[in-house]
Amino acid sequence: MVITVIGLGLMGGSAAIDLRKRGFATKIIGVDNDRINANAALNIGLVDEICDLEEGVKQAELVIIAIPADAEITLLPKVMDIVDKQFVTDMCSTKGQIAQIVKYHSKRKQYVAAHPMAGTEYSGPWAAISGLFDGKAVIFTDTEESGIKSLAVVKRMYEALNMRIIYMNSTNHDVHAAYVSHISHISSFALALTVLEKEKNEKHIFDLASGGFDSTVRLAKSSADMWAPIFSQNRDNVITVLDTYIKQLQKFRNLIAEDEQDQVKELIKESNKIKRVLKQ
Amino acid sequence: MVITVIGLGLMGGSAAIDLRKRGFATKIIGVDNDRINANAALNIGLVDEICDLEEGVKQAELVIIAIPADAEITLLPKVMDIVDKQFVTDMCSTKGQIAQIVKYHSKRKQYVAAHPMAGTEYSGPWAAISGLFDGKAVIFTDTEESGIKSLAVVKRMYEALNMRIIYMNSTNHDVHAAYVSHISHISSFALALTVLEKEKNEKHIFDLASGGFDSTVRLAKSSADMWAPIFSQNRDNVITVLDTYIKQLQKFRNLIAEDEQDQVKELIKESNKIKRVLKQ
Numbered sequence: 050m051v052i053t054v055i056g057l058g059l060m061g062g063s064a065a066i067d068l069r070k071r072g073f074a075t076k077i078i079g080v081d082n083d084r085i086n087a088n089a090a091l092n093i094g095l096v097d098e099i100c101d102l103e104e105g106v107k108q109a110e111l112v113i114i115a116i117p118a119d120a121e122i123t124l125l126p127k128v129m130d131i132v133d134k135q136f137v138t139d140m141c142s143t144k145g146q147i148a149q150i151v152k153y154h155s156k157r158k159q160y161v162a163a164h165p166m167a168g169t170e171y172s173g174p175w176a177a178i179s180g181l182f183d184g185k186a187v188i189f190t191d192t193e194e195s196g197i198k199s200l201a202v203v204k205r206m207y208e209a210l211n212m213r214i215i216y217m218n219s220t221n222h223d224v225h226a227a228y229v230s231h232i233s234h235i236s237s238f239a240l241a242l243t244v245l246e247k248e249k250n251e252k253h254i255f256d257l258a259s260g261g262f263d264s265t266v267r268l269a270k271s272s273a274d275m276w277a278p279i280f281s282q283n284r285d286n287v288i289t290v291l292d293t294y295i296k297q298l299q300k301f302r303n304l305i306a307e308d309e310q311d312q313v314k315e316l317i318k319e320s321n322k323i324k325r326v327l328k329q
Numbered sequence: 330m331v332i333t334v335i336g337l338g339l340m341g342g343s344a345a346i347d348l349r350k351r352g353f354a355t356k357i358i359g360v361d362n363d364r365i366n367a368n369a370a371l372n373i374g375l376v377d378e379i380c381d382l383e384e385g386v387k388q389a390e391l392v393i394i395a396i397p398a399d400a401e402i403t404l405l406p407k408v409m410d411i412v413d414k415q416f417v418t419d420m421c422s423t424k425g426q427i428a429q430i431v432k433y434h435s436k437r438k439q440y441v442a443a444h445p446m447a448g449t450e451y452s453g454p455w456a457a458i459s460g461l462f463d464g465k466a467v468i469f470t471d472t473e474e475s476g477i478k479s480l481a482v483v484k485r486m487y488e489a490l491n492m493r494i495i496y497m498n499s500t501n502h503d504v505h506a507a508y509v510s511h512i513s514h515i516s517s518f519a520l521a522l523t524v525l526e527k528e529k530n531e532k533h534i535f536d537l538a539s540g541g542f543d544s545t546v547r548l549a550k551s552s553a554d555m556w557a558p559i560f561s562q563n564r565d566n567v568i569t570v571l572d573t574y575i576k577q578l579q580k581f582r583n584l585i586a587e588d589e590q591d592q593v594k595e596l597i598k599e600s601n602k603i604k605r606v607l608k609q
Binding site for chain 1 (some may be wrong): 467
């Protein structure tokens with residue numbers, strides 16, 4: 050199958066690698082309005098050729114859009130306007146606003162809204178890796194609005210990427226994504242800022258950067274261009290979750306301040322229950 | 330060298346494994362007032378024998394205390410009272426209060442206060458692993474109060490564990506530990522509670538547990554018995570850091586609520602600077 054990947058970063062690039070390796074893609078065309086990214090993707094062999102948007106969509110059987118949430122709002126309708134018989138899917142981390150934008154498009158049935166829940170804190174074509182999606186979940190949203198054939202093709206694509214498919218409407222998706230992904234990123238960004246603020250006066254604080262700090266702050270290396278639009282599009286849910294999170298932190302803060310060790314222990318034990326829902 | 334490890338959990342057990350493997354320990358005696366832990370440590374071969382406290386200290390050349398911060402406050406002076414020529418070191422994550430407790434003990438020179446900055450979210454003798462300490466930092470605090478010989482022995486021990494030694498006074502240590510370790514744990518505990526609270530009404534939220542959530546919440550599996558006393562002993566520093574952290578989160582919250590995407594991007598870019606201080 051000829052696949053056109055729009056957006057040759059971590060997500061699009063990693064999909065390209067494994068879709069080719071696993072025989073799902075016979076040819077991969079790349080589209081990226083960043084020339085440096087486009088050339089890099091070509092040079093490191095993520096794609097077979099680089100096209101402009103119109104040409105790329107026309108040549109494809111399946112189009113994968115893998116660009117930041119704000120850019121997709123403009124681009125998805127454009128792609129849908131070009132589309133003839135092509136199938137289209139996207140990888141965006143917010144789904145509600147995008148669902149609205151193309152809800153009444155005449156080619157809506159050819160589009161399958163998806164969110165592969167995978168990633169690393171790195172970005173760009175150089176960050177693309179094989180196996181990124183293996184064993185993770187991909188959320189298909191509002192599938193009742195997609196055609197049977199489109200769904201079957203995109204489903205096969207994600208099966209080639211070894212992903213578990215979960216079905217959900219886009220509104221529920223955005224609530225869940227706020228809890229299990231968006232809040233983690235804000236938590237890491239804020240943690241990084243906290244430590245960096247201290248570092249201004251204390252030169253050597255980072256000699257100590259072990260003890261759990263690395264893993265909780267890992268996501269703070271994530272791209273601003275990707276995440277700011279996500280928080281914007283999922284604003285209401287993100288605010289709700291953030292408010293709960295801040296409330297929980299304040300509960301810890303006050304119990305520690307009052308030296309209520311037994312109650313702090315109870316809170317920690319309660320939080321330990323997260324074990325049962327994590328894989329390891 | 331005959332070593333007695335008091336507290337046969339993750340830290341003490343992991344030290345036992347590598348100190349034996351690397352030839353530093355010729356015999357390892359275990360002391361643990363939890364019978365189940367003690368038997369497990371003996372059965373899985375972490376230690377050669379189990380003794381009571383007095384006997385264990387007397388037979389040792391070097392005593393390693395690896396128990397929770399609150400228990401150590403009571404136990405360290407007891408050990409120091411039993412000590413004849415033995416050297417003593419500990420692995421506690423807070424150092425200020427412990428420093429006070431033994432400051433004027435007649436055997437103070439035989440004690441070296443240390444905090445190996447390593448660990449996992451698991452606990453107990455079953456959690457002990459080889460290589461836990463390799464390449465990480467260990468903080469030696471208030472070393473001017475330790476004897477030259479004691480320091481030399483404990484230094485050799487941590488060299489056998491492949492750790493980088495950093496010197497610091499106990500007050501500074503506790504400030505730094507609040508920033509690079511204690512806050513990360515509270516951040517994870519609160520994140521876990523936030524998601525668990527939501528889960529009460531939404532049964533399937535955890536099907537989505539990827540997307541960065543796993544790594545930020547990993548530490549929420551950590552032991553309440555270990556962490557509550559740490560937050561208590563390092564109360565003032567932990568509160569200061571928590572207040573800064575909550576302030577940073579509120580900054581994000583308000584900018585997102587006002588949809589100030591450019592300013593959110595700036596904040597994220599600022600937080601990205603954490604890259605330069607993390608190893609990878």
